Amino acid sequence: MARSELTGTRIRERRLALRMRQADLARAAGISASYLNLIEHNKRRIAGKLLADIATHLDVDYTELMQGADQALLETVTAAGAATGLNEDALTQAEGLIRGFPSWAGLIANQAEQIAALERSVDALNDRLTHDPALAEAMHEVLSTVSAVRSTASILASTPEIDPNWLGRFHTNLDEDSRRLADGAEAMVSYFETQARRGPGFLAPTEVASAFLDSAQHHFPTLETGSETDVEALCAEAPEDANARTMVRTALLQYLHDARQLPMQILRDAILDIGVDPLVLAEELSVPLDCLMRRLAALPPDAAETADIGLLVIDSAGAARYRRPISGFALPLVTAGCPLWPLYQSLARPHYPVQSRLTLPDGAVFDATAIALPATRPRPGTPDVLHATMLIQRMPAKSLPVTRPLAVGVTCRVCARTNCTARREPSLLTPVPDHPKADTAF
Template sequence: MRAPIGFRISNRRKSLKISQASLARSLGISASYLNLIENNKRDIGGALLNRVAAQLDIDIDELAGRTEQKLLQDLEEAFADPLVESLAFRPDERRELVAQYPASAAALARMHRAYSSATAHADAYADRLRSDPLLSQLLHQILSGITAVRSSAEILEEVTDLDEAERRQFLSAIGRDTRTLSDVARNLIGQFETSSQNRRSVSPAREIDDLIIERQNHFPELESVADVLRAEIEQSGQFGTATLAALLESKFGVTLLVGGAPNDPEFPGQYKFDSARRAMWFQGASTLATRQFQLARLYGELAGADAIAHTLESATLSTPTAHRLASRAVGSYLAGAMVFPYARVLDDAEASAYDVDHLRQVYNASFEQVAHRLVTLRRPGEEGIPFGFLRSDPAGRLTKHFPLPGLLLPNSGHACPLWAIYGAFRVPDTMLRQVVRFSDGSRYLFLGRTVQRRSGSFREQPVLSSVMLACDVLHADRTIYGSGLDLSDLAADIPVGPSCRLCTRRDCASRQEEALSPGGSRSEIRAPLVPAEFGLGDPP
């Protein structure tokens, strides 16, 4: 879902007391067209958006509402919750809420986040209760107490002819039961050695997503450190595996080992750093692109440890696991910035119309590494196309993602089966492109391609994954992948959703799961192969 740019233009224009006709003349467009833009009935981007920002004297990031994109995505997820998804929301309700009542929208998103976190914690508690007889017994006592309180309360509420003595008797019973319930609850809590987690996110992955979105996929401090480290490396020779290996050995005493068995026989990866032995091991079948990137990451983590630590200081990371994964992600970002210097890769990307295969050859990199770097080209005033990134395993499970504000990506599990990230498995080693349209009218260019990790032996199963880049269709004509596409032909768009259980399309022949419905009630959107009258499992 896109940010409500039109509403922001309208509000800003009115605050400056500029008439619609006057602004339209200064922009070189008709007043009727500006009216459509202000009512969010026409997309706006590129040069026109820059002219509007200049005329209204407002920063383009603020006008485009990029800081609000995450809020829109959070509301999209909240409104798809099974508890509320059946309500009759208007198509633009979330967009208008963010535009006109941003504090209320943020409050709703925070409450849904807290609700999701509480649900996750409840599941964890349930798992523990099932394996602990004492805790299970305490839980049954709590349920019994709740039942007793509810029964007394319902009598007080529904029976209107109780005399005062009877009413006092039920009130006394409620008071007694609630005191007992409170004691049992304290005993239950005492069994768990937990601290307050009011501000904890649902999962480490979600916390890392929040960090990335908060920084708009761009870390200026790491970019500066990467430039310094790259220059330092190039003083010793041409940037590449040989120079990196020599510097790691001379400066940090790290030995490079290629081929042979890893130190840990049960380790299945292609590379591993043994900090005790100061050795960086690579599987013999690993590509030069993998070796270059991982050596750069190790060099960056050793030489730029302070910058990595400083980057994570302000992040909300509530567990050691979250901190470890975030440190890994930041280290990989630093490596990408070293392998692909910002100004140079941006110039090369623009010159080649974001041809990923061309950039692979220029930088001796893999398709996935180039895709990662394109996501991070967000330096103010020197921005590339804003991309989102997804990776899937052959089973369809999403294993890595860098969110694109406005595009609703499932936090886990599977995405829409019609997305290019899954279609790419049908045409290995070939770029698959799609122009897709979501039910809210937002349109994106999806680019999917398979990537494969080399197997080390005949007995080893090759690991195949699929990678997808996604950008707003407004930027499609800036890429080589937009060539030959009629981007104005809406009939050629592929209708998609975020995932089956979050999708509201009633006529989708590719639906694999029923849509979420509250309370286990009959779903209004049924799987295509199951007729509505065949109510297996549905209540009568």
């Protein structure tokens, strides 16, 4: 069998070598021919029992299909190359690099991940500085005092002859401001030490609640057939932060409602039959699209598609209400994301789904599906309360986009793209011109 680095391609090569029809293999494995076609073209991940069944019907050892470069490594190396501007021909050499020089490929992947982690850290610190009242107040006090000291020092330095009375006042101001500066700096140090003693360093209830859901990988088996009592039992395991527990309870009650509306086994059977297209699944299963997307984000950790799915739910103001992270696509927790995401476009047209193929600055490609729906029943004289939901699905590194992807970022603060008409603030990753031109008119 010809060697290839991707499992789907190896399955196809083995099937063709045996002169087996795609429909026959799909029927033997208990899946649809269309879903097997997606697997063979590396548009769907495959692992576990399904891969073992296909290996059996192809009369090949399970490990034979799994040999070669790790898919995650291939995607990381390819994305790192795309981020530096390598052309498509050069990107196709990633498999050969991994096969011939695995250590160098691993080094490239590690460096790319470190850069991504640093960007996420900058983004998180920017979020906290912007949205944490205590930290913002302390920082404001320090910066204001620094400005006052700078102003007084400038006057003293530029005015050789000053009336003794005024000189005494300036010295008094300088002494008082320097004491304020010391007190402000001490307050900030104390604040950070307090956060460190609290544990992982979460500064807001939103972060505490999000970390609790992340630790469970957003899947709660007891709620699949459970009740409100099971929700309270899980809330009791959440960190002892009243506001965070309220957020966790809201998320788990929504999970319970969704599980009753769409049982997990029915969803997984449908995925095996027709794939993971949310619009197709929602229509086939006759459930609201936002419910369907939340259930996809709640797939068990051992599901083949789980690693490639992320979810973000926001309110009409753009504040995040729920987030399921996805590798390679940083989702904001408190700050706004990229204005070009279909998530925000859906708020302009409630009830209408919006789908886009997105490419990030590092070259990674994702499919995004979003819809905005009322969160409460309409009431006369009151505005609609909308919640927008966006599902993000990673496209395999070797899958060529059918249409040209939309170039987006994660958030303006750490986006390296230039000449973006949607930019709302300068990026920390690109130099600011001496006389920047406004991208949009007000």
